[in-house]
Amino acid sequence: MNILVLGGGGREHALAWAIKQNPKCDRMIVAPGNAGIAQIAECATLNAEKPALVVRFCEENAVDFVVIGPEAPLAAGVGDALRAAGIACFGPSAAAARLEASKAFTKEICDAVGAPTAGWARFTDAAAARSHVTEKGLPLVIKADGLAAGKGVVIPQTLDEALGAIDMMFDGAYGAAGATVVIEEFMAGEEASFFVLVDGEAVLPIGTAQDHKRVGEGDTGPNTGGMGAYSPAPVLTESIQQQVLDEIITPCMAEMARRGMPYQGVLYAGLMIQDGRARLVEYNVRFGDPECQVLMMRLGAQVLDLMLACAEGRLAKARVNWADDHALTVVMAARGYPGDYAKGSAIKGLETLTEDSFNMMFHAGTRLEAGQVVAAGGRVLNATARAGTLAQAQAQAYALVDAVDWPEGFCRRDIGWRAL
Ligand code: AMP
Ligand code: GLY
Numbered sequence: 068m069n070i071l072v073l074g075g076g077g078r079e080h081a082l083a084w085a086i087k088q089n090p091k092c093d094r095m096i097v098a099p100g101n102a103g104i105a106q107i108a109e110c111a112t113l114n115a116e117k118p119a120l121v122v123r124f125c126e127e128n129a130v131d132f133v134v135i136g137p138e139a140p141l142a143a144g145v146g147d148a149l150r151a152a153g154i155a156c157f158g159p160s161a162a163a164a165r166l167e168a169s170k171a172f173t174k175e176i177c178d179a180v181g182a183p184t185a186g187w188a189r190f191t192d193a194a195a196a197r198s199h200v201t202e203k204g205l206p207l208v209i210k211a212d213g214l215a216a217g218k219g220v221v222i223p224q225t226l227d228e229a230l231g232a233i234d235m236m237f238d239g240a241y242g243a244a245g246a247t248v249v250i251e252e253f254m255a256g257e258e259a260s261f262f263v264l265v266d267g268e269a270v271l272p273i274g275t276a277q278d279h280k281r282v283g284e285g286d287t288g289p290n291t292g293g294m295g296a297y298s299p300a301p302v303l304t305e306s307i308q309q310q311v312l313d314e315i316i317t318p319c320m321a322e323m324a325r326r327g328m329p330y331q332g333v334l335y336a337g338l339m340i341q342d343g344r345a346r347l348v349e350y351n352v353r354f355g356d357p358e359c360q361v362l363m364m365r366l367g368a369q370v371l372d373l374m375l376a377c378a379e380g381r382l383a384k385a386r387v388n389w390a391d392d393h394a395l396t397v398v399m400a401a402r403g404y405p406g407d408y409a410k411g412s413a414i415k416g417l418e419t420l421t422e423d424s425f426n427m428m429f430h431a432g433t434r435l436e437a438g439q440v441v442a443a444g445g446r447v448l449n450a451t452a453r454a455g456t457l458a459q460a461q462a463q464a465y466a467l468v469d470a471v472d473w474p475e476g477f478c479r480r481d482i483g484w485r486a487l
Contacts, residue, residue, distance in 0.1 A: 069094040069129050070371075072108075073115040073145070074136025075101045077398075077431035077449040078356035081363035082134055083108050084427065088368035091375075096128060102440045103430025115140045118148030125154050133157065134374060135332075138353050142168045142214060146332075157374045159352050162328040166319075166350040170249045171212050173350050180318035184347040185339075186252040193237040196248050200229045206253035211236050213244030217292055222253065256341030257485075258348065259300040260358055261311055263336070264373055265320050267329035269382040272308060273373065274365060275300040276358040277485065282405055284481045291405045292446055295482030297395040297457060298361040302340050302485075311338060311345050319350075331377060357449050360429050361394035364453045367424060395460040396429070396451040397468055399478045404445035412475035414440045414448070420470055427451045428467050447476060457486055 070092050072083050080103050087095050087107055100110030113124050116139050125133060133149055135141055135158035144161040158164075165172045177184045185208070190196035200207060209232045211219030219241050223229035236245035260278065264271045278296040282288040303311075316336060323330045335351040335358070354362065363370060369388055376385040401408035410432075417440055420428055429451055432444015448471065452463030461483045468478055 068092065068131040070096070070132045070134065071125060071128070071130045072097045072134045072136060073113075073121070073140050075099040075104065076136070076356050077429045077446065078354055078359040079136040080104050080429040080431070081360040081427075081449075081451070082136060082354070082370075084429070085363040085367055086134065086371045086374075088424075089371035091371055096130065098124070101430045101443070102433040102435045103428070105435065115145065116143045118143060118145045121145050122148050122152045122154065125149065126152070131155060132375065132378070136353065138164065138167050138214065138351065141332075141352055155375075155378045157378050158332040159330050160328060163323060163330045164352045166323075166330070166334070167352040168214050169212055170210050170349065171247060174249065176319050176322050177315075177347060180322050182315040182319055182347060183344070185254050188250050190248045190250065191246065193233055196233045196237070196250060197230055199250055200233065201226070205229065208251040208253050209233060209236070210249045210251065211241040211245040212247035212249055213241070215241040215244045217290075219244055254339040254341070254346055254348065256339040257302050259303045259338055259340060260355055261303060261308065261316075261336045261338060262354065262358070262362060263312075263316055263334050264377045264382055265330045265332065265334050266377045266380045266382040267324060267331050268320075268380070270312065270317055270320055271373070271377075271382050271385055271387065272312070273333070273387055274298050274362045275303040275308070276355065276361055277302070278355060278358055279479060279482055282479075284479050285484075289405050291400070293355065293357050294398045294400070294479050295396055296355070296358045296361050297393065297460070297483045297486060298358070298365055299393065300486070303338070303345075307340060307343065307345050311336060315345070315347050356431075357396045357398055360396040360449050360451045364394040364396075364427065364451050365390065365392055392453050392455060393457040393460045394451065394453040395457060395464050395483050396449045397464045397478050397482045398431070398446050399448040399450065399468060399471065399473065399476045400446050401432075401442050401444070402475055402477055408445055409475065410441070410443055411436070412442045412473065414442060414476070415472035416470055420467060425453045426463055426467060428471070442473070442475065450478075457483055461487065
């Protein structure tokens with residue numbers, strides 16, 4: 068079959084790499100892709116947030132199956148348009164994608180089924196939000212309701228900072244995403260991510276992971292999109308996973324179906340674990356980046372069969388073939404990230420890497436310039452490895468890092484510390 072993957076980051080490189088190993092994949096197209104993806108797939112130029120353009124592209128290129136990487140095309144209704152045109156697609160409808168696109172919507176779904184999550188309140192004007200914060204006091208978490216490219220969450224250290232965050236959101240710092248503000252109880256604990264596939268009804272777990280959000284070693288400094296990840300996450304024990312399925316994910320998915328917006332695709336539950344119990348921090352309607360890289364490393368070619376089962380409503384009978392393995396990915400970023408950084412520096416030594424199903428350098432923000440791979444974004448490369456132990460996977464991933472000659476890049480040297 069002909070498969071189109073939408074996106075061009077490390078997540079989509081890993082998706083394309085795993086899917087392509089499945090013999091059912093005849094032709095792989097990725098839009099827009101990047102320099103690494105270009106080595107294993109055809110890269111196409113396409114505005115992935117315009118549903119009609121995606122449908123036309125699929126018709127012109129005889130695409131049989133579309134895998135949507137990021138949240139923006141999902142929220143824009145690309146999944147709905149494809150299904151309406153009779154093209155199979157992995158990813159939820161725009162209505163169901165509200166689980167990521169609106170934090171208040173997710174809270175309503177959780178409340179409807181009694182799923183454990185932080186207490187919350189919703190505000191549409193600054194004065195009410197300000198007096199709520201003054202009354203409650205810290206710690207609290209202040210969130211723009213809508214999609215804010217991962218930047219719409221503030222955990223204020225002082226009351227002034229809290230009030231400033233409220234004003235900033237209502238002043239339009241995140242555009243329409245901040246027209247509604249959600250203020251939550253602060254949850255202490257350890258964070259981990261749980262990934263499941265959902266076909267509207269059945270829920271199939273496909274792995275756990277933990278990422279490192281802070282830019283600095285020891286989890287310090289500003290937040291980023293993620294500086295590294297590993298799977299499985301030891302903190303998410305079998306019994307906590309079962310609690311999450313029983314109390315959070317399965318009832319929420321049933322509520323979505325009951326409301327006429329059954330969820331189809333991967334669901335990424337961000338969880339806070341304390342005293343052996345998990346509470347929901349947030350849902351995302353896509354794979355995490357870089358969590359996807361470690362999941363794809365562990366799942367390999369079977370992921371296409373699982374995605375097809377998901378899209379065709381056959382998940383109840385699907386099984387994951389688990390290996391007793393560990394995967395870890397180290398993000399190499401451009402100096403300055405997550406602040407200002409330069410683009411265009413040459414990345415050398417990539418051709419010397421030994422890449423196989425245990426060791427892969429996935430590309431994120433890269434492009435080819437006159438035959439040379441250059442940095443084209445903040446997060447640039449993902450050194451990813453799999454082994455029998457997490458320590459071994461970590462050693463392999465850093466061996467990949469050390470074989471790359473890119474003075475303008477940096478990475479954290481402690482990815483995985485929490486689990487090791
Ligand atoms: P979100 O975009 O909702 O994932 O929030 C980004 C990050 O903020 C999460 O990964 C958590 O680290 C933190 N966070 C969000 N909500 C809470 C909460 N209620 N309590 C504690 N930390 C939170
Ligand atoms: N790495 C976090 C995310 O993809 O949301």
